[in-house]
Amino acid sequence: MDEQPQFHEVEARSVLETGIAGLDHITGGGLPRGRVISIFGAAGAGKTVLGLQILAHRVSMGERAVFISFEQTADSVLEDMAGFSWGADGFPEDDLIVLETGVPTDLHISGRFDMQGLIATLLAVTDASGATIVMLDGLNALLSLLLEEADERRELLRLTDWVRSQGLTVLITAKASAENERARTRAEILDYQTDCVLVLDRLQTGNTISRTLQVTKYRGAAHIGHIVPVVMTHNGVDVVVAASLVLEDSTTSVSGSRPDERMPTGVEELDPLLGGGYLVGSRTLLSGAPGTSKSTLAAAFSLAVVQGGGRVLYVSFDEVRAQLELHTSSVGYSFREPLENGSLRILEESAAGGTPEESALRIIRAVDELGANAVVIDPVSALTSSGQPFVEEALSYLLTSLSQRGVTVLLTSLLHGAASLDDEATNSNISTIADNWIHLTYIANGGERNRALTIVKSRATAHTNQVRELVITSDGIELRPAYAADGDVLLGSARVQKEEQDRTAAWLRSVEYERGEAEILASMAELEGRISGLGNEVDLRRRDLERLRSTRDGALERTATALEARVASRRSGNLANEGEANQK
Amino acid sequence: MTEMSTSRSAELTLLVAGESSAARSARATLDTLIGDGLAEASHVRVIDVLQQPDYALRYKVYFTPSLIVETSTTTTTIVGDLHEIDEVRSLLAAA
Missing domain, CATH: 3.40.50.300 (P-loop containing nucleotide triphosphate hydrolases)
Incomplete structure (x- = not known):
């Protein structure tokens, strides 16, 4: 079994469908369940929308979800969500819990601290609601309060370890790594600590902005790592990639047409x-x-x-x-x-x-x-x-x-x-x-x-x-x-003209053919006549030959007969002579 | 002293997560403040958010330890192990 460890891992992988067909396709079925997923991107890249859309889909599939924002109020999150087709009807409060959190305005720091309060918060919410998927939006606002990089590393580790131990699926959004040194380090830590990393970006060509998504990491599974186009509409995020060919084959029969049907x-x-x-x-x-x-x-x-x-x-x-x-x-x-x-x-x-x-x-x-x-x-x-x-x-x-x-x-x-x-x-x-x-x-x-x-x-x-x-x-x-x-x-009048020329030529050719045919037929008839005449001549000759032969045969016969007659007569003559002699 | 009257009338809630060194340090500071008469023992409580996670949710406390100072008009949060007592004293005074 040691020879094929990766196959076992793939089989055991539990995925969570995002409801975004293109994203599910490039991640081989969905995001890893019970794992930590990072969504990176610059401000306005669509991180929050993507996360909310995934939560909304999970809720529609019968799961419960928690959205914790460290940047927005609950009202503004709900308002944003209502602008999309999947959020317009709202969600039962118990199914999609939106927490108005935010960092307290009057906050002072004195000494070292950790983020176990966040873990306790997550514990409280998920225990009470039975939620299986959590999104932490704008966590960087919280992380930036940590004093040192080492603290941040330690706390992220604590958080991700805890999440995994609970079997929760957690989406964490974070600003793009290029912003500053601290953000870059944070991105590196998150990248290392999380199981799946999605990067949202924007690409300017002339006056047009293309949105993009890249799955830069997916632990334990094959994924399509190249940059794919994304479209943001009132339907939310769409990942524009062609789905598998297998689907294509199976749906040909769905359309109900015969394979050779034509339009x-x-x-x-x-x-x-x-x-x-x-x-x-x-x-x-x-x-x-x-x-x-x-x-x-x-x-x-x-x-x-x-x-x-x-x-x-x-x-x-x-x-x-x-x-x-x-x-x-x-x-x-x-x-x-x-x-x-x-x-x-x-x-x-x-x-x-x-x-x-x-x-x-x-x-x-x-x-x-x-x-x-x-x-x-x-x-x-x-x-x-x-x-x-x-x-x-x-x-x-x-x-x-x-x-x-x-x-x-x-x-x-x-x-x-x-x-x-x-x-x-x-x-x-x-x-x-x-x-x-x-x-x-x-x-x-x-x-x-x-x-x-x-x-x-x-x-x-x-x-x-x-x-x-x-x-x-x-x-x-x-x-x-x-x-x-x-x-x-040749087309148009050139075609017509050429067609006329060719028709005449064809007529002339047909006349030629007819004439040629008649000549040949006549010549053949003449030859046949000659053949028949020659045949007659052959017959004549044959008859001459027969006559000749029969004449020759008659003569010979007669000669033979004459000879026989002479012999016979001589024989009888001798006897007569002997008789004559005897008479004499 | 106005300093003393403000903090004495405030409700102090120290949220800690388990028995970490930071939690012990914060508790010790809180005890010192009570001993100094800067805080009223009856107005001080200590809560382990790992045992009672609802408190973390209620106070929006993501960092531990966190000392919540509530007066009738204001709520101040002091995050950290509070080992610099003088710093904590002045923050309390400002609350």
Whole structure:
């Protein structure tokens, strides 16, 4: 058993779900139960909110919790909590005990002391309430009253040892370590003394602030130690990380769709090219330069889904709702009715207004509110090219969360100027995340710019890789087979002209064929005639030969007969001569 | 002396945690104060918060020993082992 000690420890580990899915994910199920957990962060980093939210979740799970603040009054804590969705309804006083503590204002220090009073306080509260989880908020205010660093070390040790002996789970918030030497030492002590350390921080990029969380320590368990993005909304703290793939698999069946079920693309000619449409729950990337009809294709898809009884969330980054409605209705795709009956919702997002992780959360929330089974993100490049630090994390979270819900996703991606397919493939990894990749482009030929559509990839689907011409009519989008000639793809009137030329050439070729065929047939007939004539000649010769042979045979026979006759006659002649002689 | 009258009328509660050296030192100081006539024995009590944790909660005492000095109008907390008697005397006087 000595060979695998860590496995035993993991199995024996008792965790406490925080109710924050992303945090539970990166901590492998939750925070360690019966242990001391430190939450570090600068002022305003969200330490108190995070702690309160975890307590609120534990209370909702039937536990009792105590919140002791050394900085705030009980009223202000309750007031803060009421501002969040999970605290708006309040909690029974016995379930979540908020202690108005604070250090007495008229406090003097004379001589050495310890913090056993705090331990006695915790004992009193937990004994009376049966609470299993305690949060000590702003403990540093208390610790800073301790005279020497050595005292602080000793008292923290005493506190953490006591907590562990009681089986209590204790969250301790502390200011970020960089503030001053004493705070740094305190952080080091806490870091050493506690079993799990969460660090909240903020990262400024331009005018945008990204919130972050890092699990820097988790004794006895594997944890994801890298910095993950955090979003603070009225729902409290959300840790934006993509949950496990296992979940993704199990929820595909939850959505109730067959593995090969397809959604119409909204363009009749496109469906067969993709094996019948977009696979339900798949991700399709529509890339192209401005004006190549990405939004129009997305609108066609949206309306097709809505007409099939589905619900669509259309996330518009570039255009405000009114612009988008106007633009799509001008090409035959009117959003008015589905918007009115609520089967389509437009979510206006602005890449400049915040972080990609905030957008990702808003999109998922809107999907859940609407019960959407398809989402259009137009364009996703607004997110990916935002220059923010957590683009990949946000995108991964967004797409994984949508997959878990079985939502079919259409992402448009804007390529500027001469950006090629290769640029798209290397600049963003969306193309690798996408199941289908449709590229739209302009092809200039003979003074025209025509739109062309190529299916670059379509996972698990037999698809054509031929370029199609995309034509926008008053009835919407139509795809027409493009003309490939001499390595060029011809669209528009060049295609028509080339088609005409080729039709004539084909007619000429067919005439040629007919003529050639007739000649050959005639020649064959002639040869056959000759063969038949020669056959007759052969017959004649054969008959001559037979005649000749029979003639020769007759002559020989006659000769033989004559010889025989002569022999016979000679023989009889001798006898006659003998008779004659005898007569003589 | 005004000093004496203030402290004598005050209620003194010494909160200690078990039998630590700091607790013993604080008790000794308190005894000296009573002996000096600076505190009224009937107005002084000593409580072990490990035995009666409710007192720690009631007085918001996180540090031990803590001497709570309550007059009709003010509450003063003196934290520490109180081994500097002169310092304690002047704090009491100010209370």
